[in-house]
Amino acid sequence: MSPASASTGTQSIDRAADLVARVVRSDGPVATPALAESTGLARSTAQRLLGALERAELLARDEAGAWSPGPLFDLYASRRADDEVLVAAAGPAMRTLGEETGETVNLGVPRRGTVVQVAQVDAAYFLGSRDWVGTDVPAHCSALGKVLYAYGALPVPTGALDAPAPASVTSGDRLAEQLPGIRRAGWAATVDELEPGLTGIAAPVRVRGAVVAALGISGPTSRLSDQIPSTGALVATQAAALSARLENHPQEGAA
Template identity: 50%
Template sequence: MEPGSHDVELTWRPAAKAAHAGKASTGTQAIDRAASLLVRVVEADTPQTFSRLLAESGLPKSTASRLLSALERHGLLRRDGSGAFLPGPVLTRYAGRAGTADLITAAQPVLERLGEKTGETINLAVLSGGSRGEVEQVAQVDSRYLLGAMNWVGLRVPLHCSALGKVFVAFGATDLPRGPLERRTAHTITDRARLAAQFAEIRKTGYGVAVEELEPGLIAVAAPVRGRGGQVIAALSVSGPSIRLGQAQIAEIGELLVSEADAFSASLGTSQ
C-alpha cells in the first residue's frame, strides 16, 4: 500500500456513509408519508378526494400526487368514478380472506332457501381482486335439475359479462378493467357505453342480469349483499338455462333476490 492511501480510504468512507444515511432518511420519509396517506383513506368513512388529502397531509402537491399514484399502482388504493380514493383491491382481498368463511356460513340458509324457491343453481360470490376484473364464486347450492347443473365454486368470471360482476360494478364496489373487454359469446356486451346504461338500470331495479353473455344458453340474475357501512361485499345469484328462464321468470327471480339479499345484509348489520 502506498503511503497515505490508508488516510484517503478513511476519509472516503465516512462521506459514503453520510450519503447512504441521507438516502435512507429520504426513503424512510417517503414511506412514512405514503403510509400516512394510505391510513387516511382506509380509516375514512367516505372516499377521499385528492384536494382533501392534500390539505390534511400538508404535503406538496407534486409529492402527494406521486405517492398516491404509487399506492394506486400497487393496488393499495383505487379511485371511484369521480376520482376520489378508496382502499384498493389488495387490501380488499386481504380483508376478504378473513371474512369469507364466516360469510359463507352466514349465507348458507339464504342459499338453501333460494334453491328451494327457484330450483336453480344458487351462488355466493366475492371480488377476486387484482387487475383482471373478476369475481370468484365461493359457495353454491346445486340446481334440482340435471340440465344446466355445474359446480361454479372456485371459478372466477369477468365483471362485464356476468350478473354477479355487473352488480359489483353498478354499486361502486369496483371498476371495469382497463383495455378491451373479452367477448365470451355472441351476446357479450363489450361496449362501455352500453354497459354504463345497464349499470344505471341495475341501480334502479336492484339486480343485474346476464343473458347468454358468459356462456351460450346460460342466464343469471344477481343482487348485492352489503356489509357495515352499506358497501357491497358480496353478491347472490340464481342461474339456469334459457329454456327455463324467460323474461317473466327473470323479473320474478330478480325481486326475490333483492328481498333475500336485503334481509341478509340487514342480518350482517348493514346501514345503507
C-alpha cells in the same frame, strides 16, 4: 432483453422468493445476517432484495430491523377469514333461494378487479348450472359481476372487452350504460352473455350500506327467460335478508 439479462432477472426472482419463503416459514422475525448466511447471498445483495420485498409489502421490518411477513399476508388472511364468515352467514339465504327457484345459487365477492365465486348451492333440476366456485369468469358477462360494477364494488372497465359469447357486452361504455338500470331495479340479469343458453340473475349484499358481495342464481335460459323480473325480485329479497343478517351481526361482515 439478452439471454444473459433474462437469466439474471430470473435468478433475482428466485432469490427473492427464497427470502420470502424463509421469513414466512420462520417461527419469528429473522435478521438480515441470518438470511444472508442461510441463503449464501452477499449481505449487500440480501439487503437489496429485502428492501424491494419491503416496498412491495411482502416483508416488513420490526424496530430491531428483523424481518417478518408483510402486510399483504395480513390482508390476504383477513380477506380469506371474511369470505369464510360471509359464506357461513349466507347459508340460510342461499338454501332458501335454491328452494324457491330450483336453480344453482352462487355468492360472489370482488377480488383483484373481478368477481370471485366463493360458495354455491347446486340446482334441484337434473339440467342445472355447473360448479362455478373457483372458476375464472369475466365479470362483465356475469350477473354477479354487473351488480358489483353497478354499486361501485368493482371499477368499471374501459375500452374493448372479451366476448366469450355472441351476446356478450363488448365495451366498457356499453357496460356503463346498463348500470343505472341495475341500480333502479335492484338486481342484474345476463342472458346468454357468458355462454349461449345460460341466464344469471343477481342482487347486491350490503354491510353498513356498502356492497361487499352479490347473491345470484343461474340456470338454462329456456327455463328462466319468461320469469326474469319475478326471479330478480326473489333474489333481491334473499340478498336483503343476508344483508340484514350481516348488519345484525357485524362480526360476520366483510371488511
